[in-house]
Amino acid sequence: MKKNKCVLLSALCLGTLLYSKTNAQSLVNPATEAKITTLIKKMTLQEKVNMIHANSSFTSAGVARLGIPELTTSDGPHGVRVEHGRGWDVVPNVNDAGTYLPTGNCLAATWNPALGYAFGSVLGSEAKYRGKDVILGPGINIIRSPLNGRNFEYQSEDPFLVSKMVVGYIKGVQDQGISACVKHFAANNEEVDRFTVNVEMSERALREIYLPGFKAAVTLGGANTVMGAYNKFRGQYATENKYLVNKVLKGEWGFKGVLISDWGAVHNTMEALQNGTDLEMGSDIGTPPLKYNKFYMGDTVVTLVNSGKVPVALIDDKVRRILRVMFKTHMINGGRTPGAYNTQAHQNTALKVAEEGIVLLKNEGKLLPLQKNNIKSIAVIGQNAERPNAYGGGSSQIKAKYEITPLQGLKNLLGSNVKISYAQGYKIARGQQADAQMIQEAVDAASKADVAIVYCGWTHGYDYNVWDDNAYDAEGADKPDMHMPFGQDELLKAVLKANPKTVVVLMGGGPIDISQWVNDSKAILEGWYAGMEGGNALAKIVFGEVNPSGKLPMTFPKKLDDSPAHKLGQFPGVNGTVHYNEGIFVGYRYFDTYHVEPQFAFGHGLSYTTFGYKGLQVQKTGSRQASVKVTITNTGNTAGAEVVQLYVRQQKPSVERPDKELKAFDKVFLKAGESKVITLKLNSDAFAYYDDKKHSWVADSGKYDVLLGSSSRDIRGQKSLVL
Structure with a gap:
């Protein structure tokens, strides 16, 4: 048992090192781009089109004569899915009994990004062992309502916590040479009418609550692939949404990877082609059996290109994105290492996540x-x-x-x-x-x-x-x-x-x-x-x-009516549309601002020991940056871990803002009687809000409170600073 613990601790230490020091490897480099250009020139139009839609339940076509393999995906996000054949029937008598990790909410409850890395490493290793190229996870849609049937997969109501956990997860997967696929982009916050519901929300809510996790996944985590959601967003399906995909994901964030549809999320050939869908999966068109060439992005695309209605350059861009991912994950150029499956170390990671979550x-x-x-x-x-x-x-x-x-x-x-x-x-x-x-x-x-x-x-x-x-x-x-x-x-x-x-x-x-x-x-x-x-x-x-x-x-509300999605907004949709009238006041942002007593607060969690907070110091390190220090002491008789949570509040905001917002945290492990000095950094993002009129982030000058605590309702220290 001690040996196993040592192995696990070593893995976590390595995970911490890699998580903190490695940057996402770029999908684009000149040498690879030249190779991709050469391959694309050798491909026929039909071969290109075959690559941008499924050719079985979980694969899309390659080009065998050019050494381009099929792209093989598998569901996650907390284990590699049971094996399917080319269709949907479960394959018997195969080695597909693997590591069942805790679900996403348990992972997020660890508040430990290093465990996020370890978690992702298990998934990447086991997907690689099983011959998969893309693991369809993590799921990071904001937990807006307690009723969403998929909350167990998602991680948190808070975009900052999601952002920190998702980066570790993605790097853990992709350091194994497998692609992570962050999902479901975007605003997929209910299940019962997910295929048709139209989501309407303010731009500020979108930017402050529903997009930050995805942005972190792409710009910090370097996610190779993103999965589009089923729902509509402002009247257009999310997977083929011009604003979400072309303007934000591929434009503002510079995403160079593959936007994969959820299974059956494509609805229109031209909108999918023009608005950023790169790979269509799972469309069920016509009567069984499925005819993959009849998908929206199938043979119809060949006809459109040949008739001059669609430029071949548009198809080339989609193929280029797929090939980028293939080269990065050593599908074409070789060098992919063997994976491991259901090892003792993987089981130990599952145990550790459960223990901390x-x-x-x-x-x-x-x-x-x-x-x-x-x-x-x-x-x-x-x-x-x-x-x-x-x-x-x-x-x-x-x-x-x-x-x-x-x-x-x-x-x-x-x-x-x-x-x-x-x-x-x-x-x-x-x-x-x-x-x-x-x-x-x-x-x-x-x-x-x-x-x-x-x-x-x-x-x-x-x-x-x-x-x-x-x-x-x-x-x-x-x-x-x-x-x-x-x-x-x-x-x-x-x-x-x-x-x-x-x-x-x-x-x-x-x-x-x-x-x-x-x-x-x-x-x-x-x-x-x-x-x-x-x-x-x-x-x-x-x-x-x-x-x-x-x-x-x-946050755990006392009753459903206390939840802002139900008190101020709508859940589920009404007449095909759901209005997020609560805006930015999701979760604790609502409970703390409007003084609604929760059953259990965001960030709450007890220990068998106690922790003291002393010597809080806040120092400006720039016009819009600050450093926060505090000494945490285990004042009890048992070794334990405390999650030090840092919230920021603007004293006299020029626009409506939450009472406080999580902007940094650290999980510190302390022996009985031990003390450690914790340093937390705040950059300009920590003080900013999204200005709908200016279409930009703004950090106002003025006085801000910095609050340290054990939960959003258990504040142990407070200081102010002026920007």
Whole structure:
């Protein structure tokens, strides 16, 4: 075990080094461009067109006579998808059971960009082993509403946190010689009508909230590919959106890679060609079987070019972008190293992400950690305690080599030293209500045990073939509300009454309405979907072998009506359009500005130790830059990690601005009694807002507050500076 930990720590140290010192390798260099030009000159028009649309479910054509291979993609974003053939049938008896990493919300909850790099490295290595060229992840759409069925894949409500985590992830993947594909560009924030809904928002909201993560992915992470979204944006489909793709992505940001459509996201040949779509995937045109040459960017393009309606230079640009990615990832020029699959080191990364991502939400009376020597019996309650999740969620389905469930994790940790009884408590089935007999069995078990642990919350759609069945966290479906299904509230109220020493473990893609029983609970953990080692990680945290250090990457409202997307805006769309009337006031920006009390604040997460903040210093380092220093001390008796969060507030803004905005953070690991000086940098971006009228970023002169804290609602120190 110690050896494995050393291996993991070495990998994380390397990840930190690479993440901090390497720059994204440019897709463009003169020597490669010359080779690409030569190849394009040798290609026929038909060969070029074949390269810009799919030729099977997950591949696009190459040109064998010129040594250009097919481009092979695979879904992520937290594992390499189960193997498909040329069509959509799952291939039996192949080695596709790999590493099931925690989902995106758990990764973001680590607030550790070095783990983002390690996470991406696992994906890149395993994709390479499986013969993939592009891993379709990460997903970074902003968590706008608690109901979005795909929140589990996405990372945060905050664009700064997303930006920091996505860069590490992308570099981790691409340092393995595989392309990351950041998705879904842009404003894909609901699932139920994702294919048709038209998103309307202000330019300021777009620039300040919904685009920064994508910009960081391209300009800092160097993402080789970007996936367009299904939805419309201001009346035009996002994948073939002139403003989003041509003006912003390829124009302002200088993206030289490939804009890939989501599967079936292309709707018009001319708009796709002219507005930046480079590779069309998954279009289902006509009757089965699929005729790939009949895609929008198929043979019709040959006709258009030959008739003079479309210049061949437009097609050449798309082919050039694909070839750039192929050269960079050694698909053509050789040199691709072998990958590795489901290794011990990869499993250790899955465990580490889970350990750092699980969040201790409440710990009244210090019920946690439980002490092995003082516990003789545990009642484990809830179907989520024994239900695997790897093969759910829609396109993110993964065939895991194994998956440690929470119940198995407790058994692994405790062995035969503690008596563990299990009661199902509820039944996961669409429309299932509280079951009186199951609840009574759970109550009986809890009342007879020293402590009870209830595993509850959301569930994945389990079987891809019926992926909307029980799909409270899944592609293509949104949650009906924030209330736990299957009668879990009734179960919890009864169990908490039967045994006050009950630990509640929430599982799933994000916020849950827990108002019916939260005041009666002493200890609550957010366990997310924590991957193949999630059960072991949860057990270690419950019994104190790991000190929790996760922080919420999104606000947990007390009730759905408190969420700004529902209070001020719309969710889902109405008559085909969704208006983001909340503007920039997403998540904590709304809760803190409008003084709405959350259930748990953005950035919140408890520890088994305590941390002191002292000696806060703020020093200007330029007209629009500053350096912030603070000494963090572990004032408790247990080693642990604190996420130091830096927020900025303009005192007298000339335009409406949030009460505070996250602009820097650092995760610091400290032994008991240890102190460290943390330095955080603020550049001009930290003080700027987007001016809709000037169409530019503006950092006003004036007084700003710099706030350091443990969450957006737990501010430990404050200083001011004048720009």
